[in-house]
Amino acid sequence: MQNIIGIDIGGSHITLAQVDPEKREIISSTYVREHVDAFDKKEIIFSAWVSAIEKVAHDLVEEDLLIGIAMPGPFDYENGISLMQQGKFIDIYQVNIKEELAKRLGISQEQIHFVNDAAAFMEGEVYGGCAQGFNRIFGVTLGTGLGTTFFNGELATDEDLWDSPFRASISEDYLATRWFVNRYKEMTGEEISGTKDLLDKPKEIQTRIFDEYADSFSEFIEKYVDHYKPKVLVIGGNIAKAYPYFEQQFIQNLTKNNINLQVKISAIFEDAAILGAASYALKKRI
Known part of the structure; x- marks a missing residue:
């Protein structure tokens, strides 16, 4: 071995x-x-x-x-x-x-x-995670920053879309943890550190913020991801753990725009990059 x-x-x-x-x-x-x-x-x-x-x-x-x-x-x-x-x-x-x-x-x-760390995340999910057996996969890591990667059936590449133009700024400003922090402060004047804290807040505020996030995320998919024609969207990063809270609105928005994507949440999260780095080294050795 x-x-x-x-x-x-x-x-x-x-x-x-x-x-x-x-x-x-x-x-x-x-x-x-x-x-x-x-x-x-x-x-x-x-x-x-x-x-x-x-x-x-x-x-x-x-x-x-x-x-x-x-x-x-x-x-x-x-x-x-x-x-x-x-x-x-x-x-x-x-x-x-x-x-x-x-x-x-x-x-x-x-x-x-x-x-690349974003590509390693995808390689790991393909090698031993939630994307085994799939081709044409787009991966997004949602956390402190925004990572984007595409697997074409052979290798994953870093798509580097974090600073792509989006609304009044760049994509990362609307999809990373800091958006939740800033939006919650705008609405309440109070501080949270991210989605984990938001889950302890009143349902009405939670729903409003997650719905707004779903709108941004689906708009990003429509604008930058759909043309890759992926079969599967894999979501990783800490924000992915809150996916059930914005899933319904997100999928509704995609369906409205005729985007039919199978969505999978990372099975191995932090371990994906370790597995992916190892599997990439194996590919390069062969």
């Missing part, structure tokens, strides 16, 4: 585990999640990453190891070079991460493969 590790790297964490390629699932006893500050210096970031990888890989033979890493963009995924010039990971801008990790782990660069 191929020894493989899937890794999800975000702005505040590294989450990783060994993956069983036969069962297409994470080996839960190997799961590690550690805090890593993306604003730290290069050496601190690399030390934290390598330490976490070594914890997960401790019983694996280096020569047989395959590593898949889901990373946010902008990034040169083929060569493993960070292109993030502002905000997160500023101290590793233009650093060859593939080279650095290979050297520190004592493996070859050919054993490490990078994939």
Whole structure:
């Protein structure tokens, strides 16, 4: 069996585990999640990453190891070079991460493969989640930001629609968590941190806000997603957990516009990127 590790790297964490390629699932006893500050210096970031990888890989033979890493963009995924010039990971801008990790782990660069984090989410759902057996799938992650990805039957790609023009601003402003925070404050003058808090509020306010969100989301699908002609829409991210509260209005709106989409909610959420990174590495190796 191929020894493989899937890794999800975000702005505040590294989450990783060994993956069983036969069962297409994470080996839960190997799961590690550690805090890593993306604003730290290069050496601190690399030390934290390598330490976490070594914890997960401790019983694996280096020569047989395959590593898949889901990373946010902008990034040169083929060569493993960070292109993030502002905000997160500023101290590793233009650093060859593939080279650095290979050297520190004592493996070859050919054993490490990078994939966009949104595409990794989709690869994971196709490999071991709710989208197994489907072709032409559009994936949307709804949370702190907006992630968009399309699977064409072979590979998932990052569609990068977060900043696409939408109403008075960009799509992410209407579909990410901050919209719920801002809209609730506009309506009540009070603060919430996201959809989880909203579920504790009066039914009337809940319904109004979720209906407005459904209108925005369906308009986004009509404007930017429908032309991909997907068979399935997969929704992930924290907001997906509140889908039952805006499902009816969302589906009604799509039907009104003659869009017939099967909707599936992520089966594995945070684990999708780990599985997806691993499955992508397997594809690249073959």
